[in-house]
Amino acid sequence: MTDILLYRPHFVAFIILFLLGMYIMVVCLNLVKKLIGMYIMQTSIILFFITLAVKEEGTIPILMPSALALPPEAYANPLPHVLMLTAIVVGVSTLGVSLAMVIALYRKYDTLEEDQILEKIQ
Amino acid sequence: MIRPHDSVIVHTLARVFTPIIQLFALYVLIHGHDSPGGGFQAGTLFAASVILPVIAFGIQGSLAVLERRAIILGAVGILLYAGIGLLPLILGGEFLNYGELPIPGMETSTRRHWGILGIETGVTLTVAATAVSIYYSLRERGEEEEK
């Protein structure tokens, strides 16, 4: 257990953020808080991917014409970063759509708490 | 119409920061080849530089028309991206294979360089326009509530 905390703290951070996001989504009744929880969960997955890309003594993966070319192991892995750019864009779009929905719900039912909305529907 | 913000500090800082943010956005876009950056980041910065003066100084009804038309700029951005992508497909190569773009007088690697810059510009335009129009549509509902 201390092994993981000492040598792999990023996994612990990822797990804590993921579970925190899930908990917020399940427990909170306010719709905007649910969205915050959703975004925290997506951010934790992005964090997980980025930590896959880190290497000790790694440098920026750009080939400058003036510098000497290093062996491939010396560059940090750029692929997870690029994948996560796409995932961030997807997360932002989802957040945009969900905020528009929340505003439409507010206009119709005048409240943002899920239990009050359910009461008004019945 | 949005009321301008009350505080002098916000006004001064918005006035100072807006051109700096735009310049930085342009820098991030063009230097996407060599340093962290690229289309999406630059687009978000551009959108921030448009939204900041709106929050600080307010906007009259006439200027709000520009925000409604912002999404047309977004469509231009998508067209730029998809056009540069489809041109090689139609000419016999693959989608987004910039080496086959029909620009005379350049070698393949330079064509790829300019192709990437082209599509990143398209992405920037689209992302900036979309973020501004999301802000506009969220704000528009709020205005109707105030009335």
Next chain:
Amino acid sequence: MTSSLPGFLFAIPFFAAIAIPVAGFTNQKLCRPVALGALVLLSIVSVIGLSKAVSHGPLSHEFGGWAPPIGIEWVIDGLSGILMVAISIVSLIALVQAGPLVKKELSGRLIPFYSLSLLLIAALGGMVLAGDLFNLFVFLEIGSLASYVLVGVTGGRSLLSAFRYLILGTIGASLYLLGVGYFYAATGTLNMVDMAQQLPGLLDSRAILTGLLFIVLGLSIKMGLFPLHGWLPDAYTYAPNSTTPLLASVVTKVPLYAFVRIAFWVFGMDAVSVQIPVLMVLGWIGAVAAIVGAYLAIWQENFKRMLAYSSVSSMGLFVLGFSLGTETGFAGGLFYVLADTLMKAALFGVAGAAVYQCDANTVADFVRLRRNMPWVSIALLVSALSMVGIPPTAGFFGKWYLVVGALEAEKYFAVATILITSMLTALYFFRMFQHMWAEEPLPLTEPRVLETPFPIRMSLGILTFGIMALGLGSDFVVGLIFESVIPEGF
């Protein structure tokens, strides 16, 4: 062999989705011809793609000219070709059918409806054709975003269902992404073919096991497999009637395809049944899903809600079929998926027509259809017989191949499940027929109900004909499946 067809298969609906706001800006009536024309073109190109893939072998398209595994590739092989044809034809029929409904329900907001529907179809096509795992995720999310908005358009109750669908769908997609992350961490590649070559040595690593678990969980939420189907009944019931045929017939099938692709092509039959017994667990879950879905459907009063639980039950049957582990079971599952796209499009089309013409929401209201709307009644009759599994409709042949596959694999619980589900399905569908035909005639003061408009009649007629034709031509289709779709390892 390389080909540009996959690129065109995505580009056609995507460009149509962008062109529709432009065309509709000038004249709103142009939206529908542009959308339908694009879908006709897409159907033709996908049939060409399928025939080329069957005769020449898989067609692959490398993006940017970079060869895989470093580059991204899109592949049309037997399975994705067949699904692409099914998606394009059924969505064409669903959009034809939606014409009158859009004017009534969405108060003429034609541009967003057609544009979003075409974007959804483009994203489904991208998912089906994708050759690596992360592309699958991106198109999954694009399609899901379009479908969240399409579900929530009519405001009120549908907006809350769309919000729930959004939250649960995003959880599902995030779990899928997490699983892909674990796979990437363990193998270092995202391309499906490359990963299939690297996996046999890595099957006892915990990263692969956890990755597979997360992917199955995420895709199950998206598919609507039994314990994780919470969004499905509300979303199908309260979504506008113009979108539910499209939503119910194709949108849940594509995550199922993604799961089949990962389980059988990336992992291989041996890995998922013997070494990591995923298929066995999913077989039991599918069986429970089928029976519970059918049982819950019996108690529903609202017709669309009944059909939603029926979809949950069908999804259980698909998963059961694919988990059987024999060639006939696989072919039966795939054939039943194809039949179900037609059946669900027809059933939800009937629901839309009934609401449009005589405001018939609940099962008891269907009495108003009696002898007044022959096309709708015949469509309902044929699709219901097909769902139950009565020859010579397509549903019968699908269930037949499933039962034969289950008997070959000696999994008798699957045979029992299929038979019990058919009986329960018969219960809730024949209840409708009892309301429609077997009760006393209504008094003469009942207002005369007219027949539905031409697009709805034509599309319901085509779907009915399609169900019968697929049933009668089932040996051709199943032969095609056996010849070009079944992966190695069976």
